[in-house]
Amino acid sequence: MTADTSFRLRVAVIGAGPSGLAQLRAFAAARKEGAEIPEIVCFERQSDLGGQWNYSWRHGTDEYGESVHSSMYRHLWSNGPKETLELADYTFDEHFGRPISSYPPREVLWDYISGRIERDGLREWIRFSTIVRRVDHDAATRTFTVVSEYLPTGEQTTEVFDRVVVATGHFSVPNVPYFEGIETFPGQVTHAHDFRGAEHMEGRTVLVVGGSSSAEDIALQAFKFGAARVLISHRRDPLGYGWPDRIEECAVAERFEGRTVHLADGTSVEVDEVVLCTGYRHSFPFLPAHLALHTKNKLWQDHLYKGVVFEHCTDLFYLGMQDQWFTFNMFDAMGWFVRDVILGRFELPPLEEMRADMAAWKAKFEAIDSVPAKGWFQAAHFKDVLAATDYPPFDVDAGVRTFLEWKQDKKEDILTYRDVCYTSHLTGTTATPHHTPWIDELDDSMENYLRLHGPVAAVEPAAGWAFGFLRSLLVLLLPVPAPPLERYP
Template identity: 30%
Template sequence: MMPIANPRVCIIGAGLAGLTTGKNLQDEGIDFTILEATSNFGGTWRYEPRVGFYENGLPVFTSMYKHLRTNLPKPTMELKGFPIPSNIPSFPTWDVYYDYIRKYVQHFQIEKHIKFQHYVIKVSRINNVWRVKHKYLPTGEEMEDEFDFVIVGTGHFNKPNRPVMKGEEFFKGNIIHSHDYREPEPYRNKRVLTVGAGPSGLDITMDVATVAKTIFHSHHSPQNFKTKFPPNYVKKPDIKEYNETGVTFVDGSYEDIDDVIYCTGYLFNFSFLDESAGLNVSSKTVTPLHKFMVNINEPSLIIIGLIEKACLAIALEAQARYTAALVKGKFSLPSKEDMMKEWQRRADLCIARGRTFSNLHFLAEGEDDYYEELSKESGIERVPPVMFKIRNTDAEAKIENLYTYRNYVYEVIDKNTFVRRLENETNSVS
């Protein structure tokens, strides 16, 4: 891919992926346009009390709920070049972190590049350029622009993975996906079933437990959580079927249930990419991607944030720096053949570790190696190994006690070392 002197760059989405990419392109002196479907930046970090659809027919993309606090400590949430203030708590609430994002946008003057309420309909590769068709929602006017690079930053937390279970149509209670969960109050004194033990499943279960009569938690996580849950918490296995008033589980037990919240994750949604983009998109994978982001078949299409099991904010920012260096022409990608070989190696490793292709985008234990790879190939500054170490220590703290892991403060000493202490304590421990 030959460098382009003054590339036309389109970023889709003004969430954290799009904003950090824009900032890094700006650092390289590259102009860009961000097309954002909503009227605000910040993506999933912006709380929206409404669920379903807006008046203009646009779906509510954000899954933010009222009582969310970050589940990673603030050193792993900090964006390069913009320190998080020292007075911000170790695990900030969503509104505190969103204010940090707002100030980031203001400081780097990113908003002037954003076209709000421009909903991307279709991205096509025609005659060696990208044609991006988008609609201005207030008027319904459709327009099409040409770009040399398209950078997708829409994330993967907006299309709910909503299972449909046997007998669900007979159930007279209310069933929602965690995408539409906002606050616990509607569940006061009710018998509530939550399904799933990922980060949101655990968080929402504990949130609802503060008001529910009983919280039944259905999951099959192999994780050995040591948390002592409250007396109204009841662990249950997977659902077998519903009837009018409750649920039978696979162990044969039955419980009367008033409300159900499926915390069952999200599906990838890149419906605006047509076949000319040269990618295979399924509900949980996008292939083939070099370094989890560069489209091997059409390398001027890059997807930021298509990773899981990582310090997401830092990983996004590293990908954004890599992307800006690529667009600037600071380095050359390997040959298509070599990129495909590397992609196949990653796919084989995923299977060798006993995982399915739905785990293909997991960084997990390979997160720090990934940062080394990005730096080695592109020349960008490496994410320091201390960040991966913090994430591992935080993960252990979660297993020990989901109610207390946010009581720790993490302080980075150098690129390899940190100290951890309890809030309001001065004695530090490694």
């Protein structure tokens, strides 16, 4: 993009995943309304946009010797209803022109989030294959010096920006714990970050270490592609689903002795392969320590006013750093808010007032006492950010109710919950069932998904519509109530 010197400010957005793209779209929306916006430069280390959703067959390091960003794998389908992540200013109906199922595969979701950027011609704001090496801040001048490198040539560029938005995600740097004796294990040990598919697991005994969504889905992938036995080893409470034969939960692994894994309950198992679903670390190697966010994956991040404005440097913003129930649309609201702060539409309160607000939210976060309360907490935060912006209306409470239904669907049948159809809170469109039950679908390509999908599908679409309508009616008649308002700021 050619710099326009008439702009007073220059804004660097680091990352062109869902959060970074939300920030670009927020500025584009203001421009469309006639506002004068800053010069926007988005740095993206990958060769295309999408962040996690930009699948690569590579793992470990890429063609330039840099660590691979995406943890995406073949045959990943959304593990939550698309109706909860739909963008209020760009619906699935607008993008696809017809109903689709509630749980699309990765390529379809990548196409969706890319569509809005293509529609608005925002690729020109993104420098692809460009990694940010260093960001320094000059408090006296309120400017940032950003050093970036164009990876294909190694050419480095040093530039000055007035504001910086960090949108690099936090599911790219794996947390890899040590287990006594694991170096004696003769099979393959992989972290979920490097997992690319389960086709090779047919007939094998697989140990999945972890107790969250990655462990759940990779265990199902192994089952789907014919693993003889899948063991899910966890430290905390069991996932507790009605697992099919060949999947079982077990105590935490304590030590390895060759192929033998000794568990905390005194039992042992023989396994062929280990997948570590042990989480990720927030990492900002391009930032000095005093500007970097030091945290773990949780619903409320300290030092971020409204969840985005960095307490110690209010010209620095972080998007999407929380543990997430809501994703794409919450990132949008955050991006809209950051835009309004930068444009002067929202005046930040004095530091002490911001700290009091952050302390109140932290107290509410620490008082969470149940899984539903986690969803309602993030909904309250989401609405708090929405209230400070002009982002198009989104029914956040309905989103939480859908999430809670989704959790119930999984408890009822972990193999079929992706076949359930939901209704969009934005358009009223009810999803149509995919032509093949998820457990039997081995082709996750967009071509296969769309070619036979929707009203022309081999299944009877009316049945899917009717089921979705009944679910929606039940939600209206038997809503899941939100906690009392005083529970949240």
